[in-house]
Amino acid sequence: MSFLDLIFPKKCINCRRFGDFICSDCFSRIKFNDNFQCPVCFRPSVNGLTHPVCKARYSLDGVISVVAYSPVTKRMIQQFKYKPYVSKLKDTIGEIMIEGLLQNESFYSFIEKYTPALIPVPLSMKKFRSRGYNHAELLASYVAKYFHLVISNKLLVRVKDTRPQYKLGKKERFENIRGAFNIRESAGRRTEIPKSVIIIDDIATSFATLHEAAKVLKRAGTKKVLGITFAKEL
Numbered sequence: 036m037s038f039l040d041l042i043f044p045k046k047c048i049n050c051r052r053f054g055d056f057i058c059s060d061c062f063s064r065i066k067f068n069d070n071f072q073c074p075v076c077f078r079p080s081v082n083g084l085t086h087p088v089c090k091a092r093y094s095l096d097g098v099i100s101v102v103a104y105s106p107v108t109k110r111m112i113q114q115f116k117y118k119p120y121v122s123k124l125k126d127t128i129g130e131i132m133i134e135g136l137l138q139n140e141s142f143y144s145f146i147e148k149y150t151p152a153l154i155p156v157p158l159s160m161k162k163f164r165s166r167g168y169n170h171a172e173l174l175a176s177y178v179a180k181y182f183h184l185v186i187s188n189k190l191l192v193r194v195k196d197t198r199p200q201y202k203l204g205k206k207e208r209f210e211n212i213r214g215a216f217n218i219r220e221s222a223g224r225r226t227e228i229p230k231s232v233i234i235i236d237d238i239a240t241s242f243a244t245l246h247e248a249a250k251v252l253k254r255a256g257t258k259k260v261l262g263i264t265f266a267k268e269l
């Protein structure tokens with residue numbers, strides 16, 4: 036038994052049963068997402084790709100959310116965000132993320148064709164300091180390692196501390212996130228902008244955050260932007 040097990044005895048994050056971070060019953064209830072949506076019109080789309088007719092100049096080229104949203108996945112994300120010491124949970128989320136991406140042909144062809152840079156959605160400095168880590172970056176580290184992608188976590192910066200998106204309606208989410216990101220100015224040098232990017236976050240709701248990040252990157256010169264998230268909130 037490790038020191039951490041004494042302080043934080045293992046309990047299922049969903050049903051509170053003692054023994055493991057997720058008991059096998061609750062784990063079996065996690066389902067991969069098979070209900071992909073176009074991130075622009077929200078109608079069904081193949082593998083989460085943006086419909087050709089929905090594409091605009093700075094829009095996302097697609098969003099792949101790996102698991103279906105449920106009380107179990109919701110709790111997993113909450114724990115992952117605020118209790119990083121739950122390292123086994125972190126690994127489980129990382130493994131599910133990889134498995135889901137392996138099953139998605141559009142993800143595979145995107146990385147084969149474009150060799151994108153992986154960009155975790157940045158936190159504001161204030162939030163980063165209070166939490167001590169960025170959970171999207173943690174998630175990115177699993178994906179980067181498995182698929183041999185390079186993480187670019189210095190390019191996109193959060194310049195505005197926004198209100199939590201989950202408290203807002205759909206329209207307000209877009210208002211709230213507008214102007215939140217910027218491209219970091221490197222002193223005296225032109226910043227190197229990757230031609231294609233995968234933006235990664237824990238959860239997608241209205242896709243507002245991913246849309247805003249894609250817009251900033253495409254305005255700066257990126258041609259292709261795919262979003263990937265662990266879950267998609269309904």
Ligand SMILES: [Zn+2]
Pocket residue numbers: 047048049050051052057058059060061062
């Ligand atoms: Zn359980």
Ligand SMILES: [Zn+2]
Pocket residue numbers: 073074075076077078085086089
């Ligand atoms: Zn569409």
